[in-house]
Each structure stands twice: as structure tokens, then as C-alpha cells.
Amino acid sequence: MGVITISREFGSGGRELGRRLADELGYAYYDKEIVSAIAEKHQLNEQSVSYALEGGSFRNFPVHFGRTFSYSPTLMATESKLFTEQNKLLKEIAAKGNCVIVGRAADVILRDHRPFNLFVYADMPAKVRRCQERVGENEHLSAKAIEKQIRKIDADRKKYHGMISDVAWGDKRGYHLCVNTTDWEIKEIAPLIASYIRQWMEDPKEALSD
Amino acid sequence: MGVITISREFGSGGRELGRRLADELGYAYYDKEIVSAIAEKHQLNEQSVSYALEGGSFRNFPVHFGRTFSYSPTLMATESKLFTEQNKLLKEIAAKGNCVIVGRAADVILRDHRPFNLFVYADMPAKVRRCQERVGENEHLSAKAIEKQIRKIDADRKKYHGMISDVAWGDKRGYHLCVNTTDWEIKEIAPLIASYIRQWMEDPKEALSD
Structure with a gap:
């Protein structure tokens, strides 16, 4: 039973690599599918779930608090529930069989499943270029604006990861x-x-430690 | 013309990997050979050259200064000359053809040759185990003593690298x-x-940047 987790810098091509690895290996592939499943189960809008799980107010609580939009304890409770739900779902997926999971701090959440953890990165000019080449997505943005977006998204990823793990997001010690x-x-x-x-999957492996 | 540089944490098996890669690819392999060549050229003892280039007083100047053994300006000048010599030699080696170079901050020194930079690491228990398995080398040392030695050697590597590069030793951005x-x-x-x-060697590549 093999679990592969992909963590990646925004614009590094990690998601495409995840999809291709799943194809190559005949593994199931999960990314946005997780958001859809949760949205369906809770009868919520996919976009709200995505916002909550991938850069929403829960994570940015200290920043957003006191801003113009009011922050309700109910919303926070819902978001916290969504994370719990996501984690449960990740474990169910991992238990089902061979899979590739992109993002969602699956490297930490699925630690007990001894996943193969891959980190995908690139230098900034390459990431900007890759974002620019995504047809129909970033055509109206300058390279500088894209770079700013990349840094913001990755900072969010790092922050969330830091909340649940001692090893920092992107710290090579956490990856194979x-x-x-x-x-x-x-x-x-x-x-x-x-x-x-x-x-690597041929032998049973031990969990990584420092 | 391909240049492969291997940077590695002590005990991670990086040197063995370098040797095996050279075998697999039919590349020349350089490690201690560089020390020997410099020692021969300057009619110096190999051990002194090795000490100077791989953890000697030059690098640890602020620490060693004022200790019981006196630090002579002549010695410092010699060491500085040895580094210059090593860098010259690295460039000659890279210009000659396909090669694998282990250590010596070759990733930085040979930047203009656009090398493939590999970083090799492992978690601490694995590194200690690997050191313990080196027959005849560390048999008298406790795991704790070996760990201390690993940390010391890697700190030296990091320090030297930091003197000549903006990207820290072991920072994944500096490696492919x-x-x-x-x-x-x-x-x-x-x-x-x-x-x-x-x-990777099939296409000409650009140098890495942040």
C-alpha cells in the first residue's frame, strides 16, 4: 500500500508532476477531489470550502481579526470542522490503497502511513514563467504581481504546515x-x-525523523 | 561537457554515491585526489593540506585565535593560497571534461560551468548508523560522540560555504x-x-538563481 504526498511551491509544476506520477504508477490521484467531496457532504459551496482549506481566515486569524469584515466564532468553528473532515478523508483515502495526494499537508497528516514525501520547487523566474504559461489564468498579471502572489500563497502553506508539524514546510528533512x-x-x-x-516502495520504510 | 557536484551531510553516503555515479556515467571522479595533487605540487604533507582545506584554522580563525597553539600570519597566508590553488584546480578539472566532484564547495566555485548540483542528506540516526558501519573507523566512538562529530563537520562545511556564497550550504535552492x-x-x-x-545533461541548462 503506497502513499505519495506532493508538497510544492506555487508555480513549480508540482500538481502536474503529481498527476503524471499517478499515471505512471497506476495510483489514484487526489487534489481538488478532496474539496469536492467535503463540499458535497456538507452541502457547501465548493469555493467556500476551498477558501477555508487553502488560505482562508482560520489560518490567517491574527491578520484578519479586526478588519472590516467581521470574524464570527461560528465561521471559525465551521472551518476547524472542515479541517477535521479533510484529515479524516485523507486517512480514508490512504487506507484504500495506492494514491498520490497533492498538498493539504498530507505529509504530516498521513505520517503513520509512512508515505513517500516529495517536495517540488523551482527558482522564482521559472515559477513566474510557468504561471504565465497557464493559459487563461494569469494573462492580465505582471511578472511582479505573479511573484507577489507566489510568495503569499507559499507563505500561507508554510504557516498552515507550521501549525501542525515541527518540521517546517519546505525543510528538506521532511521529504524523501x-x-x-x-x-x-x-x-x-x-x-x-x-x-x-x-x-522505494519495494521495501517497507521507517518514518523520517531528525 | 558535464560537471556534477556532490554536497553532502557527513554520514549520508554522499561520497559513495558520487563514486557510483561516476561509474554509472563514465565520468571522472575527484575527491581526495585534489588534496593529493596540491600536496604534491607544493611539496607539502597530504594531511596538512587536508587539514587546511577541510576544517583547518583558516576557516575557524575567530575560534582558534588566542588558543594555546599560536596562529601565525604565515600559516594563514599559506592556507589562503591552498584554497586559491584548489579553486584553480577545480576549474582545470571541470574544463577537462565530464566529472563528479565531491565537496570542496565545487557547486559555488564551478558555477560558471553550470554543474548539476546534488545534495545528499539523511536523518541523524541513519547517519550515525552509517558512520558506525564504516569498518575500522568509528568503532571506539559512542553514538553520541559520532553525532557530535557529524554536527561539527557539517557546521564547518556550512561556514566555509557561507564565506563564498549567498545561498547557504544545504539550502535546497542551490541544488538541482x-x-x-x-x-x-x-x-x-x-x-x-x-x-x-x-x-538533465542532454539539454544545455541555465545557472540556478533565486
């Missing part, structure tokens, strides 16, 4: 392999990394 | 791939990483 995609087309490396993980 | 060897026999991963680097 850290891949710099700066020079690569993702489709070029997917088979190479798939081979690496396939071999 | 960071490999956690905790779960691996080095001989298992060498062919996998060789394939990765082989493919």
Missing part, C-alpha cells in the same frame, strides 16, 4: 526527495521520479 | 536535486539518480 524543476518540462522528469519511487 | 538517503542502500539509488542526471 526534493526536486528542482527549474530546468525541466514536467513530462520529462515524471518517469524518472516514478522509477525512483517505485523502487 | 536533494536526496534523502535515510532508507536506502546507496547502490540501490545510484542508477536511478544517474538516469535523472543523464537526462
Whole structure:
């Protein structure tokens, strides 16, 4: 039973790599599917769930508190419940069988499943370039604005990860392999990394520690 | 013309990986050979050269100064000359052709050659275990003593690297791939990483930046 978690800097191509790894290895792939499942179960709007789980007010509580939009304890309780729900769902997914999970701090949440943890990163110009190439998404944004967005999103990821783990998000000690995609087309490396993980999966492994 | 640099935490198996990669790829391998060449050229004892280049007083100047052994300006000048010599030699080696260079901050010194920079690391228990298994080397040392030694040597590496580069030693941004060897026999991963680097070498690449 193999679980692969992908953590990635925004714009590094980590999501595409995750999808391709799942294809290469014949693993199930989860990303937005998790948001959809939770939204459906709670009869909530997908966008709200996504907002809550991927950069919402819960995480940014100290920043948002006291701003113009009022922060209700009820909302916070709901968000906290959504995280609990997400974590439960992650564990169910991992128990079901071979899977690739992108984001959602799955490396921490699924620690007991001894996942293979991959971190995907790239240098800033490469990440900006990749964002610019996403057709229809960032065409109206300047490179500078994209860079700002990248830093903001990654800071959020780091913050959330820091709330639930001693090892910082992006700290290589928390990962089995850290891949710099700066020079690569993702489709070029997917088979190479798939081979690496396939071999790793052959033996039972111990959880990482410092 | 391909240059591979290996930076590694002490005890992570980075040197063995470097040797095996050189074998797999048919590249020349350099490590202690560099010390020997400098020692021969300057008619110096190999051990002194090694001491100067890999953890000697030059690097630890502020710590050693004022200790019981006196620190002579002549010695410092010699050491500084040895580093210059080493850097010159590294560039000559890189210009000659395909090679794997272990340590010596070659990732920084050879930046203009656009090397593939590999960082090799592992968690502490795995590094201690690996050191203990080196027959005839650490048999008399306790795990605690070995751990202390590992931390000391890596701190020295970090310090030297910090003197010549803005990107810290071990900061993943400075490397194309960071490999956690905790779960691996080095001989298992060498062919996998060789394939990765082989493919990377097929296209001309840009130097890494932040």
C-alpha cells in the first residue's frame, strides 16, 4: 500500500508532476477531489470550502481579526470542522490503497502511513514563467504581481504546515526527495521520479525523523 | 561537457554515491585526489593540506585565535593560497571534461560551468548508523560522540560555504536535486539518480538563481 504526498511551491509544476506520477504508477490521484467531496457532504459551496482549506481566515486569524469584515466564532468553528473532515478523508483515502495526494499537508497528516514525501520547487523566474504559461489564468498579471502572489500563497502553506508539524514546510528533512524543476518540462522528469519511487516502495520504510 | 557536484551531510553516503555515479556515467571522479595533487605540487604533507582545506584554522580563525597553539600570519597566508590553488584546480578539472566532484564547495566555485548540483542528506540516526558501519573507523566512538562529530563537520562545511556564497550550504535552492538517503542502500539509488542526471545533461541548462 503506497502513499505519495506532493508538497510544492506555487508555480513549480508540482500538481502536474503529481498527476503524471499517478499515471505512471497506476495510483489514484487526489487534489481538488478532496474539496469536492467535503463540499458535497456538507452541502457547501465548493469555493467556500476551498477558501477555508487553502488560505482562508482560520489560518490567517491574527491578520484578519479586526478588519472590516467581521470574524464570527461560528465561521471559525465551521472551518476547524472542515479541517477535521479533510484529515479524516485523507486517512480514508490512504487506507484504500495506492494514491498520490497533492498538498493539504498530507505529509504530516498521513505520517503513520509512512508515505513517500516529495517536495517540488523551482527558482522564482521559472515559477513566474510557468504561471504565465497557464493559459487563461494569469494573462492580465505582471511578472511582479505573479511573484507577489507566489510568495503569499507559499507563505500561507508554510504557516498552515507550521501549525501542525515541527518540521517546517519546505525543510528538506521532511521529504524523501526534493526536486528542482527549474530546468525541466514536467513530462520529462515524471518517469524518472516514478522509477525512483517505485523502487522505494519495494521495501517497507521507517518514518523520517531528525 | 558535464560537471556534477556532490554536497553532502557527513554520514549520508554522499561520497559513495558520487563514486557510483561516476561509474554509472563514465565520468571522472575527484575527491581526495585534489588534496593529493596540491600536496604534491607544493611539496607539502597530504594531511596538512587536508587539514587546511577541510576544517583547518583558516576557516575557524575567530575560534582558534588566542588558543594555546599560536596562529601565525604565515600559516594563514599559506592556507589562503591552498584554497586559491584548489579553486584553480577545480576549474582545470571541470574544463577537462565530464566529472563528479565531491565537496570542496565545487557547486559555488564551478558555477560558471553550470554543474548539476546534488545534495545528499539523511536523518541523524541513519547517519550515525552509517558512520558506525564504516569498518575500522568509528568503532571506539559512542553514538553520541559520532553525532557530535557529524554536527561539527557539517557546521564547518556550512561556514566555509557561507564565506563564498549567498545561498547557504544545504539550502535546497542551490541544488538541482536533494536526496534523502535515510532508507536506502546507496547502490540501490545510484542508477536511478544517474538516469535523472543523464537526462538533465542532454539539454544545455541555465545557472540556478533565486
